[in-house]
Amino acid sequence: MTIRQLTAPHAVLLEEPQQGLPQTSEMIRGERFRILEERDGWLRAENAFDGHAGWLPPGTAHREPAAPTHRVRALRADLHPGPTHKAPPVATLSFGSLVTLDGRAENGWVGTDDGLWLFAGWLEPVDAPAAADHIATALRFLETPYVWGGRSSFGIDCSGLVLTAMAGAGIVSHHSSGMQRKDERLGAWMSDDGRDVAYRRGDIVFFPGHVGLMVDGATLLHATVFTMSVVVEPLAEVVKRAEINGVRRPHHVIDGSART
Template identity: 90%
Template sequence: MTIRQLTAPHAVLLEEPQDGIAQTSEMIRGERFRILEERDGWLRAENAFDGHVGWLPPGTAHREPADPTHRVRALRADLHPGPTHRAPPVATLSFGSLVTLDGRAENGWVGTDDGLWLFAGWLEPMDAAPATDHIATALRFLETPYVWGGRSSFGIDCSGLVLTAMAAAGTVSHHSSGMQRKDGRLGAWLSEDGRGVEYRRGDIVFFPGHVGLMVDGTNLLHATVFTMSVVIEPLSEVAERAEVNGVRRPNHVIDGIARA
């Protein structure tokens, strides 16, 4: 099967090959995908990052794969035509985007293999150690707009926030709260209903069709349609709108690594 690499800053994955259909996930710059089917310019693609399958719209920019050298660690990073902040940016990349540098460096800026420039401080090498605190990663997305199927700093949903934060900590799961609930890779199962749990920073709390992350013993960080954004709310208030139906504790939280 043909393997390609996304060169657009981000791209939607849709349920069906037609405009106006619900977005199920999102791909971000540098991710590789397998083309499973082509239909009138639409590509049915499997994202190599998390295995999600959906339809890429016609005209989505992609190329033969190139090995990425760096990952965007800033929430957003502008691509510039020259090595200076005075050159108007031509595109913006999200946290987690993958880029290949071409060896050019000037005044704190580095060149990408498509002839553009990024500020070096926005990047980390591909072999950088995983983040030790997935909550610190998730907190960077505060006030990011809620977008169904989103998993970038341009817009994100509840499971996209958990997927992104945990991936930065070294654990890639699914872009689905229901599948995350069943995924033992995300940590030890603590409870079916949250009763009796002494919540810790980093715990993953599930609700019917929803998921969030505990920032401490009482407050939940989540992307929610209630505010159409990423917010922190008391868990008790969220539980008044939807009952808790599961709690997982990531292994690095059990080991005491995740902390403020």
């Protein structure tokens, strides 16, 4: 079994080893993956983060795994060739990307093990405590473009937003709204149709082929093709377009550890 680590800022996972086919998910810098198959330069990869498998295009940069020391906590973070904002960035990392620092530090900048530099304020240690409020994490993605199969600040879909927000709270699920609907790790099942639910901040609301997060008792945050972006809108408006087919309440919302 061959384990590799993504060094590209992000990479698509496709349904089949062919350009132009639908993206099923995305990997971000520093994530490890298991190579399941190789075909004409394409790699069928299983992401260790969430277990999602798909095809990585030829030329996707990866390496032998190194232990990450820090995670990008900014929505996006530029990699610079020197420890200064005046050096034009050479790449941009998404929220959640993993990096390994090499011990260099200068004027608030820190060096990475590939010889580049990041502003230290964009990072947190990989063992930093999980976020208490997954909605605060999700709200940072407002106006991010909708991208089918995306789960980064470069582009994200509905289940990718839920996956990312809940992972920030220490709960990793699936990159699929249908699988998330069935996943008890995401919380207690509250309703099959949303009726008679006194919604709370943090509730996860499911629709056929779609999912969103409640910001408060009446407002939904979701990545939607309706606007091709991450937006906040009244739940009542979303229900005019699609019927609710499930509601989950994360356990940290039930026990009150999520901030409101």
